[in-house]
Amino acid sequence: MNKKGIIFIVFLILLVLHQDFWNWDNANLVFGFMPVGLFYHACYSLIAALFWGIVMKVAWPTELEEWAEADDSREGG
């Protein structure tokens, strides 16, 4: 399986993890002030940031930068 396939599967896993079926009615508090459901999703935000950081490390579209740069190809307003 190539890099993009692995990234896609991890992305799908993250989508499933977002649903968080196991904490739905858990009213316990983390650190004495944050409901579990909120704590889980706050951590999820950090995991999302980490995931995209890794994606950019391993699959950054370097060729796009060069492609973006001939002057006579411009046609916009």
Add this chain to the structure above:
Amino acid sequence: MSTVIVIAIYLGLLLALALFSKTLFRGTSKDYFVASHSIGPFMLLMSVFGTTMTAFALVGSTGKAFERGIGTYGLMASSSGLIHAACFLLIGIKIWAIGKRYGYVTQIQYFRARFETKAFGYLLFPILVLLVIPYLLIGIIGAGKTIAGVTGAKITPKGTIPGVFPEWTDNGAIPPWFTGLVISAVVLTYIFAGGSRAAAWANTFQTLVFMVMGILAFYLISDRLGGLGAAIEQAKESHKVRTLSSGGEVGTSQLTFLSYMFIPLSVGMFPHLFQHWLTAKSAKSFKLTVVAHPICIAIVWVPCVLIGVWATGIFPSGIPSGAILAKTVGVLVKDPIIVGLVTAGILAAIMSSLDSQFLCLGTMFTNDIVLHNSKKEYTDKQILSMARGFIIAIVIVTYIAALLLYERSVFDLAIWCFSGFAALTPLILAALYWKRATKVGAYSCVIAVFISWITFFTMSGFGGEYFVFGGIVPAAIMWFIGAGAMIIGSLMSRPPSEKTLAKFF
């Protein structure tokens, strides 16, 4: 009066900073529309995040958590962290590259070239404008209601505290026509002067202001409630979980929670975000935006959701959700300077979206309608004047419309704007990644989404939250309708020419 002075100082600082950015303006239409592709990583993050987070980030998140509980964060914030970043990476960077290579400054310029049809712009243009205008109205009306709330008379156990200007209005509040006029004038001044470069500078300042003020409100409110532990203890138990309450008033159904994942896709089609992407100096400028966006969302939304949950222990249910943040600060903190600072934060969240939307509509009118149809060659100076003229006209029309609709609940339209843009994302995804996508597919997609949007909007009673099939948001169904129409329409028509494919793939 101190509250008004703090707000005035904030607006003065904003204007000074944005007008300073005018000294960096290079005087060309390219600089006006896309800042000559020169915005670095930090300013790109701040302007993209500030534009994405409307007043809903502070006011709406608190109010929604007050109504629905902690599920609000998972429903709207953590899903956005994952999906927004995906859109920036998969759509934003590619759009930046195409825009930079071919000089595009609007979505329609790209779609016209990619789908080999000039007429497509006349179908998409009115739809995009119609979906952006309610946002503008929400911004101006929201600012008017926020300022009226903090400057009006207040009834307390010790008696009535008079409003700031008792000789001006019945309850002494600053009238909405004046707030709208000041907000519109401030935004217009810096957008007129410096275009997207001024917007980027202003957005950076505004985003920092509303992030800091959200945290300040969180700290002060928790302190007044006896600390974080005491604050959550006095909140209603029903709001500490996501389970749907027996009456269905609190919590979220699992079907709604799942289908809500489609709403954040809307950033892929926002015309004002499209323009911000094009301002990036390089593709690398996007790296910080992609990684830090989910973290910035958490920094703003976690405190606001907690404030909303805490408020359930302070106020009876039934209070308008939009008033919860201001009311909590007003009742618990009381200090007029702090109230002024938090209000400045709310205005910053509103204005950081308003400026980009005004600018993008002016850019679209100039490039997609006038320049596209003109046989005459305009000078760069004429193009600049034209764009500024359109922006003035849009601001005036929006201001008048906001005054006329002030008492109507335009906030209920917000979710429908998001839904419309989200449902159109198959169009941009197919254009960028599917060589077989054709103009027939593009027309089919936009028409199918428009018809389904009108149908659901009518079924909802013209606005407000609406679910189908026991909890699915219409955006999810519209997205599949749009994607299906795009696929079927494309497969039933001739593929794009080799020339077009070579140009974009």
